[in-house]
Amino acid sequence: MNNWLISLDNSVGNFWLQFLIMAVFIIAFVMSSVIMFIWTERRVIARFQARLGPNRAGPFGLFQAIADTVKILTKEDIIPSLADRVLFWTAPAIAFIPTLMIMATIPFMNGFQMVDLNVGVLFISAVSAISAIGIFLSGVAGNNKYSLIGAMREIAQLISFEIPMVLSLASLVIACGSMSLTQIVAAQNVPNIILQPLGFVVFMVAILAEINRTPFDLVEADSELTCGFNTEYSGMKFALLYLTEYSEAVVGAALITTFFLGGWRGPFLPGIMWFVVKMIASFMFILWLRSTLPRLRIDQSMHLAWKGLLPLALVNLFVIALKNVFFPDLSLWISVPVYILVSVLVILLWAGFLRKGRKSLVV
């Protein structure tokens, strides 16, 4: 199927056709995976809590997410009287569209990709900040004190976790020489999680904070700020925000698979199957964290970002650069165990330092 797509590529008229096909595919992919993730989340978290998840709506509760969406869409759409009307309308859109834009650059299969940007990594880190601004605007627009606090926390968390994420991606770019995602996936005959474990740890924690999932779900902390930024939304606009929350999780899982788990590469199954399997695996990890870990305080999460992740990201960048410059052709059998040892050592050392500074973490 994909070589038929590649053959289309050259003539101009066909470009628009290929563009249209891919746009429809991406929207269908995101929507269906969001619906599937909603169902998975409610069932898996229920399993963690020793109870049955929704199982009355269709076999195994499969139509639960469909019922949720149909119900939310047919609900009344309230705009609070003191809310900032224009901002209230546009904020959910600003929050949702960037997630689709990121999906546009992710390679689902060999040639099967919307557009092969050669500045893919730069584009992704830039666009992921816009969706956070969308969430911030939706918090501010609702004229509700709880959502205002949620919005402020969103901005504080985004800024402090942006830099470790970009640095860990930078070390990836150094390792495989180009910023385009297809090259990164192509260079990964050994998945990067093994080549750069420290980079993976930093990127994983940063992505968790970007998509506001526990232990960093301070923005929508339902025990402190009732519902965080989406307290004032109802009906269609809330459906969009609810969609954003899950599509960010889809995008987060997709980024983890393309950068660190080897994207669509895998022995027997066709590419897209591997991509979906790896995406579900990383989403399960996120769910596991969501149902077991308590929540960090906002200053603790920023403290973790600046004093914890940033140094680790710098060490990771330094070691990868060192390896590329001095012994570029070191065989894998030596460099991988050494680097795993170094990263475990650095993490334990740094955690010890942070724990000894426990008072600083608490104050």
Add this chain to the structure above:
Amino acid sequence: MNIADNQELSSHLRTHFGEGIIVHGEYVEITIGKFERVAKYLKESLGYEFLSMITAIDYIDYFELVYRIEAFQNKATVQLKLKCEKVKPVVPSLSHLWYGARLQEREVYDLFGIEFSNHPNLKRIVLWEGFQGYPLRKDFKVKSYDAGN
């Protein structure tokens, strides 16, 4: 200095504060004038540092406040009684001696209407501002069950 029973305690207090102290069974009754000084004496020198309970009772022609104070070291408790008249009940507040007296005194004010002098913020605690009357007084009739029995 552990004082086992009430008799010994009241005689000890009488030596200090003159005759304003009468003993009824387990309760030591004190007149309003000497109440504040006796309470301060109990807390500072006799070591009664745990104010357990403050409550009031409306005996038709006078209010009576009951205080129960405990000493942890020698496991002794003293139960003070204080009478104040129905018309304009004002009683010295103990919140500067025991921090725990604040909310309990506010509750007595809210349900009985007994004022506590120099209390930090004496206002209704359990009922809302516009509520007429003080519910726990015997003259506050609630329509249904008072008529019933």
Add this chain to the structure above:
Amino acid sequence: MTLATEQFILNIGPLHPSTHGVFRMRVTMDGETIQDVEPVFGYLHRGLEKLCESHTYKQNIPITDRLDYVSAINNNWPYVMAVEKLAEIQVPLRAEYLRVIMGELQRIASHLLAVGSLMNDMGVFYTAFMYMFREREKIIDLLEMVTGQRLLYNYMRFGGVSMDFPAEFIPALKRFLNIMPSYLDEYDSMMADNEILLSRTKGIGILTPEMAVNSSASGPLLRGSGVKWDLRKDAPYSVYDRFDFDIPTGNNGDCYDRYRVRMEEMRQSIRIINQAIEQLPSGKEKVMVPLRIRPPKGETYSQIEAPRGILGCYIVSDGSTKPYRCHFRAPAFINLTLLQELLIGQKLADAIIIFGSIDLSMGEVDR
């Protein structure tokens, strides 16, 4: 240089997911730190003490159940003991043991709920709460086997208890007491050395022993700050002087110590129940008492160690069938005098945790 920030008033209002009931705090905040807390009570004030004055002594027992509805059996105890002291009713020995067993079971259930909802406030998305509720359901099954009710039991009477244990209760209780310590160790291993939980609770909401005593706090709040005062040991009522158990106390009075005290108290309650089962004497479970009991004129005060603190009941009787005055010393209400002291200067996220560690139930606070 300090930023000129403008303060704003936030209502952590009566219907907030983590105020454990309808309790409202008008909080003036500067950014995330709290400058001033103004608690607002009374959203569940049902006028319970006025109601007690218009019902006969026996009709008041179900009303006391609704006081602290999380540990309902412990509420009847002081009221029933006060009337027995007034009317000089001699309670048979077996009834005292039945009361101790049911009271301690209710303490474990109440502490399970307190720790579970503290985990909820910290953000563990209902998981710890669900496991703790699974244990609480086991206890509720046991209590339902005896009383037939799930939450409000109306179990104690003047001169004993309403129903004796059915035959299959003791084996079921023994099975529960064997597996419960393993569950408690499971929770400890999952939560006690969890890095985020430690950083969220250690050194937060510190209460000095002097302040705790001076503001008449009681229960795990007092023992968390290191003051060793538990009525079951220091002023033993009923048959508590026949059991040996120890009183857990924290050392620096922060939320973590209160969590540890509650977990430890659950283990001690299991020890008490085990000893009570062995020493359980035979005999009648209650003495026949006239339905419209008329205790002689006079007044008494009796108190017990409820899961939230010292629960006392002060009764004045004028010889008629209705109490002249019936006042309940509610521990959760008095523990709240510490609210300003503990919350001012903390961050909003910490204030919710400290508030959760005080562990109150609104039925008792507003009466």
Add this chain to the structure above:
Amino acid sequence: MEIEREPLTSSTEIENHEGAIIEDLRASSQNPLSDPTEWLEKTIERNILLTTVDAAINWARKTSLWPVTAFTACCTFEFIGASSSRFDIARFGMEVLRASPRQADLLVCGGTLTWKMAPQIKRLYEQMAEPKWVIAMGACAISGGIFHDSYSVVPGYNHIVPVDVYVPGCPPRPETLLAGIENLRRKIAQNSIKKSGTKR
């Protein structure tokens, strides 16, 4: 339209203002509101065109009822018992406990309602988005229970909000609550979007 709201600063001012709200709400709601019955007469003149659309939308609303809890007293713990592992209402798709009323469509109110709490419940009900239903859980919610004659208790939630389903019991067992929810789901199944604006 712009609502000008004078800044209430001092706490006594705020409390007097709230006291006034409670007093006139107490005066105005002495007799209970009528229960919503518009779903009754709809069974007679069904519009053929809309039957499948009705069925689909009612199925969706029925299966994903998101509750917001307005609990004051003991019924809280029976509702939590119902939503915990043993009697799991998440099976009916109800487990998303939205703390904010905007997204919820079922107000489960239990426990004794006092006059001081009544304005909060009224405001919570008005904040909820339109197809909304109310379950009054427990004797105190239906008629004030054993506290009905107290000076500060509202004898039943239907003085403040129109109630759809009453769940008896003090506190009602989780199974009773599930039966109440089942009745509500049957009631929702008979709604029609033709007259979807409920006459509250």
